[in-house]
Amino acid sequence: MNTAVIALSASVAFVAHAAEPVFLTSDPNGGWAHEGYYVHNNLWNSAKYSPCTSTLYAWSHDNWYVVARMNNKTGDGAVKTYPNVHKDYKSVPMSLYDSITSTFAETSPHVGIYNVTYDIWLNGIATSGCTEIMIWTENFKQTPGGKYVQDVTFGDQIYKVYKRTNSGYIAFVTTTNFTSGTVDLLDMTKWVTAKGWLSTNSTLNQICFGFETVSTDDKDARFEVSAFSIDAKVKATTAQGK
Numbered sequence: 731m732n733t734a735v736i737a738l739s740a741s742v743a744f745v746a747h748a749a750e751p752v753f754l755t756s757d758p759n760g761g762w763a764h765e766g767y768y769v770h771n772n773l774w775n776s777a778k779y780s781p782c783t784s785t786l787y788a789w790s791h792d793n794w795y796v797v798a799r800m801n802n803k804t805g806d807g808a809v810k811t812y813p814n815v816h817k818d819y820k821s822v823p824m825s826l827y828d829s830i831t832s833t834f835a836e837t838s839p840h841v842g843i844y845n846v847t848y849d850i851w852l853n854g855i856a857t858s859g860c861t862e863i864m865i866w867t868e869n870f871k872q873t874p875g876g877k878y879v880q881d882v883t884f885g886d887q888i889y890k891v892y893k894r895t896n897s898g899y900i901a902f903v904t905t906t907n908f909t910s911g912t913v914d915l916l917d918m919t920k921w922v923t924a925k926g927w928l929s930t931n932s933t934l935n936q937i938c939f940g941f942e943t944v945s946t947d948d949k950d951a952r953f954e955v956s957a958f959s960i961d962a963k964v965k966a967t968t969a970q971g972k
Contacts, residue, residue, distance in 0.1 A: 735761075736772035738947075750914035752788060752790070754787055754788070755771055755785070756783065758771065758774075758777075761786075764788070764791045765790070766899065767815050770816065771785075771811075771813055772812045772813050774854050776800070776811060779804070779946070780798060781801075782811070783799075791815050792815070792956070796941070797951070798813070798943055799951065800946055811943045812942050813938065813943075814849070814941070816849075816850075816936055816939070816941025818936050819935055821933040821935060821937075822831075822933060823933050824916075825931070826964050827962060827965070828961045828965045829961070830914075830916035831914050831916070832848065832913050832915055832961070833913065834910060834939055835909065835956045835957035836868070837953075837954045838870065839936050839946070840870055841949060842870070842944065842951065843943075844943040844944050844946075845874075846862075846942075846953075847867065847901075848864065849937075850864075850937050851934075851937040851938075854932055855936050859898070860898055861900070861927070862898055862899050863928075864899075864901040866889075867909070867911070868903065868904070868908070868909060869907060872944060873943055874890075875969040876897070876901060877895065878891070879891040879893050882902070882913075884902075885896075885913075887904055887905075888905045889903055890905060893927065898928060900922055935965060939958055940955075948960065954965055955961060
């Protein structure tokens with residue numbers, strides 16, 4: 731790449747964040763819908779922890795960041811925020827999908843305690859009987875819930891699998907952090923089904939990607955998403971029948 735192209739690329743990247751954000755909020759539940767996605771500040775567990783702040787700056791669903799500040803002085807390791815981008819699905823049967831992949835790119839500050847993760851909700855969202863599948867693409871000093879089950883490989887990534895007993899919570903935790911790439915979400919969901927942890931007639935409700943944050947060591951820390959998309963394809967016979 732010649733120097734002129736490099737300079738142009740740098741200029742374009744700068745302009746993307748030089749302009750005022752299209753959406754800005756410090757509301758704990760503030761969010762913004764854009765092109766079928768929703769960008770959510772989501773300080774869902776921050777009320778009893780102080781200080782705990784997060785400000786969301788968004789230009790699009792695939793171009794946003796938060797500046798957060800919190801600590802773990804209580805020592806309980808509680809996740810306080812999960813700023814994320816997500817797409818909702820109206821209880822679509824998983825059996826209708828031929829593929830579900832997602833591409834992302836992110837930058838995180840490497841301070842405090844947090845993980846970068848997909849959060850897939852099936853058979854409801856945080857309700858009784860639902861299943862939550864997390865896919866950690868980056869882990870910074872965070873400990874997953876549940877008990878370790880086994881290692882499993884998808885694509886070129888090895889994950890450690892954790893599961894909570896008598897719960898619908900499953901976490902795939904990467905053994906090698908990666909900050910960009912494409913993840914085959916359907917393939918991993920099928921693996922969970924084959925283990926008997928997910929019903930074969932399960933439905934999809936939501937796919938999220940964001941930052942589960944425990945602490946930033948009481949400093950302002952920036953967590954940024956610079957690319958994100960979900961590509962979900964239904965089976966040909968299903969598409970023809972519509």
